[in-house]
Amino acid sequence: MAEEVLRLEKVCKVYNQGEPSETEVLHDVDLRLEKGEFLALMGPSGSGKSTLLNIVGLLDRPTSGRMTIKGEETDLLDDTEITRLRGHTIGFVFQDHHLISAFTALENVMMPLLLDRGFPSPAIRQRALDLMTRVGLEKVANNMATNMSGGQQQRVAIARALAMNPDLILADEPTGNLDSKSADSVFDLMREVNRESHTSFLIVTHNLDLAKRCDRIIDLVDGRIAG
Amino acid sequence: MNRVLPFEWVAAVRFLREGHMQTMFIITGIAIGVGVIVFMSALLTGLQANFLKRVLTSQAQIQLLPPDQVARPLRFGPGVIESASIQRPSQRVVSIDQWPKIRDRMLAMPEVTGVSPTMSGSALAVRGDANRAISVSGVEPVTYFRIVRIPDYIVSGEARLSSTDILIGTELAKDLGATLGDKLNIQAASGASVVLTITGLFDLGNKGANERNTYVALRTAQSLLGNVGGVSTIEITVNDIYAAEVLAQQIQAANRVQADSWIKTNAQFFTAVQAQQTSNTLIRAFVGLSVAFGIAAVLVVSVIQRSKDIGILRAMGASRGQILRIFLIQGGLLGFAGSLVGAALGAGGLVYWHSMVLQADGTELFPLILERQLFVTTAVLATLTGLLAAMAPALRAAQLDPVVAIRG
Numbered sequence: 253m254a255e256e257v258l259r260l261e262k263v264c265k266v267y268n269q270g271e272p273s274e275t276e277v278l279h280d281v282d283l284r285l286e287k288g289e290f291l292a293l294m295g296p297s298g299s300g301k302s303t304l305l306n307i308v309g310l311l312d313r314p315t316s317g318r319m320t321i322k323g324e325e326t327d328l329l330d331d332t333e334i335t336r337l338r339g340h341t342i343g344f345v346f347q348d349h350h351l352i353s354a355f356t357a358l359e360n361v362m363m364p365l366l367l368d369r370g371f372p373s374p375a376i377r378q379r380a381l382d383l384m385t386r387v388g389l390e391k392v393a394n395n396m397a398t399n400m401s402g403g404q405q406q407r408v409a410i411a412r413a414l415a416m417n418p419d420l421i422l423a424d425e426p427t428g429n430l431d432s433k434s435a436d437s438v439f440d441l442m443r444e445v446n447r448e449s450h451t452s453f454l455i456v457t458h459n460l461d462l463a464k465r466c467d468r469i470i471d472l473v474d475g476r477i478a479g
Numbered sequence: 480m481n482r483v484l485p486f487e488w489v490a491a492v493r494f495l496r497e498g499h500m501q502t503m504f505i506i507t508g509i510a511i512g513v514g515v516i517v518f519m520s521a522l523l524t525g526l527q528a529n530f531l532k533r534v535l536t537s538q539a540q541i542q543l544l545p546p547d548q549v550a551r552p553l554r555f556g557p558g559v560i561e562s563a564s565i566q567r568p569s570q571r572v573v574s575i576d577q578w579p580k581i582r583d584r585m586l587a588m589p590e591v592t593g594v595s596p597t598m599s600g601s602a603l604a605v606r607g608d609a610n611r612a613i614s615v616s617g618v619e620p621v622t623y624f625r626i627v628r629i630p631d632y633i634v635s636g637e638a639r640l641s642s643t644d645i646l647i648g649t650e651l652a653k654d655l656g657a658t659l660g661d662k663l664n665i666q667a668a669s670g671a672s673v674v675l676t677i678t679g680l681f682d683l684g685n686k687g688a689n690e691r692n693t694y695v696a697l698r699t700a701q702s703l704l705g706n707v708g709g710v711s712t713i714e715i716t717v718n719d720i721y722a723a724e725v726l727a728q729q730i731q732a733a734n735r736v737q738a739d740s741w742i743k744t745n746a747q748f749f750t751a752v753q754a755q756q757t758s759n760t761l762i763r764a765f766v767g768l769s770v771a772f773g774i775a776a777v778l779v780v781s782v783i784q785r786s787k788d789i790g791i792l793r794a795m796g797a798s799r800g801q802i803l804r805i806f807l808i809q810g811g812l813l814g815f816a817g818s819l820v821g822a823a824l825g826a827g828g829l830v831y832w833h834s835m836v837l838q839a840d841g842t843e844l845f846p847l848i849l850e851r852q853l854f855v856t857t858a859v860l861a862t863l864t865g866l867l868a869a870m871a872p873a874l875r876a877a878q879l880d881p882v883v884a885i886r887g
């Protein structure tokens with residue numbers, strides 16, 4: 253049996269609970285993700301995809317329900333443990349790449365390692381350089397993060413997400429702001445990484461062609477998993 | 480990226496560098512505040528040191544007088560302390576009872592470094608048609624000049640005092656039209672008079688003293704003032720100048736004399752120093768406050784501008800503590816950098832001021848005293864102020880909800 257990376261059981265998310273503006277964004281969501289799986293999450297705008305990703309990424313907590321990451325019960329963890337678990341097991345790729353503009357591309361890739369270790373070191377630098385090579389950007393590694401094309405920045409973001417060798421990469425519309433050629437190549441890159449290192453992916457996308465190339469597609473409609 | 484600095488430091492420096500406009504403006508603001516403090520503090524130290532030096536080389540630290548004769552500092556207008564020379568009732572010169580015994584007792588005290596008996600009184604200096612009221616001090620040159628450095632203030636001639644010599648101030652010489660080697664007729668109120676030769680002209684740096692003060696040999700003054708063998712004052716120097724008042728009180732309690740310390744006769748100076756120090760402290764506090772608010776304002780804005788960065792850092796595993804430190808360090812760095820620039824500004828300003836503002840005779844108005852301690856204290860205080868000011872914005876940054884922060 254394959255190793256389980258993520259499990260959600262009856263996860264609900266309610267915003268503004270108890271107020272007139274109360275909205276239930278996620279409703280009894282069950283989800284399982286195995287090691288090496290490459291999953292597409294689809295659904296209309298406002299259906300709760302980003303909310304789900306934030307919960308899985310430990311940036312937000314569910315209102316009710318259970319979630320385990322690599323077998324660890326997350327609602328029992330305190331803030332420090334959550335931060336550590338997030339840093340070590342999850343990588344993020346956001347729609348508008350979100351590199352930190354005060355740093356070079358290479359330094360952005362080093363960042364998760366720096367946050368974990370505290371100090372820069374030649375080993376961290378080398379790992380970041382290897383990752384930049386892996387995403388084909390070793391030549392522009394020392395460019396300032398913002399001094400690159402959108403596709404390049406998204407590749408840097410992927411390299412950065414890989415820095416801690418996470419079990420799961422969460423990508424919220426990673427190709428949403430790219431032209432179709434760049435989108436294809438960024439998607440291909442993620443798929444390659446997935447095959448080589450067996451990192452699980454959970455990708456939100458509106459692009460059906462790309463979604464079809466994933467292992468599995470999940471449809472979220474009004475906060476419920478459809479089908 | 481720097482090999483030794485912890486990540487928080489690198490991030491703090493990068494964020495400050497990226498927001499260079501804000502950073503430059505706030506550092507300039509801090510520097511101006513710190514510069515004013517450094518300039519003002521160093522100037523005050525210099526002026527005080529100058530005054531102290533003048534007082535301590537032109538005046539004994541304790542004066543013993545016959546009982547019930549009150550010494551008062553001379554004042555030339557409100558708030559202005561001029562010389563602390565002492566005016567006595569002009570007609571009658573009272574001697575200290577059994578002064579040799581008291582002198583010997585003073586010499587035996589371990590705290591006392593110098594003792595000199597003097598006889599002082601009022602007289603008239605006459606030369607041709609001109610005459611001026613003067614104060615005559617009869618002194619033993621060897622002991623007296625160790626206490627009051629008349630030789631240091633001699634501008635022409637020498638500080639020699641045989642029984643027919645007199646040292647006068649430059650103003651008196653001008654008033655009488657007299658010069659070195661001229662003879663002056665000195666007349667006491669009693670009618671006694673003596674003719675003395677001017678052997679030296681001094682400038683005590685004070686017009687009143689230069690007009691009135693004259694120095695003659697002790698015996699000359701004693702016979703002129705009709706009190707042979709008597710002394711009107713015993714001048715004393717001590718090893719700890721700030722203990723002078725306490726010592727004076729002890730001496731007065733144990734002897735039949737009135738003992739006045741320089742601290743008492745210059746009470747106004749100490750009041751002025753106190754007032755300056757109080758206002759200096761107030762100014763420091765208010766400059767510190769405005770620096771703190773300036774830093775806090777800049778960092779609050781920076782936290783808002785960087786909320787996306789903060790959210791990403793959190794998503795990448797940054798702890799609240801790490802975010803907190805990034806912003807605290809920024810505050811500390813701003814304070815520190817501002818204090819460095821400010822100290823340079825203040826010191827530079829003082830050096831300039833020192834070279835531009837001179838006394839009438841071209842000598843410096845105040846000694847240039849730039850103590851390392853002033854800079855260290857200022858830098859430490861400014862850095863602490865920066866850290867404290869950064870507290871609220873840094874806490875705010877650390878408490879940002881990463882979901883909200885990333886959404887922007």
Ligand SMILES: Nc1ncnc2c1ncn2[C@@H]1O[C@H](COP(=O)(O)OP(=O)(O)O)[C@@H](O)[C@H]1O
Nearest residue numbers: 267268275277296297298299300301302303304
């Ligand atoms: N902090 C919040 N407070 C209240 N409502 C929210 C909040 N965040 C998201 N929502 C709402 O939750 C719903 C789902 O949002 P989201 O997860 O961003 O959807 P999607 O990513 O699928 O477009 C939307 O209706 C949105 O308005």
Ligand SMILES: [Mg+2]
Nearest residue numbers: 301302303424
């Ligand atoms: Mg979304």
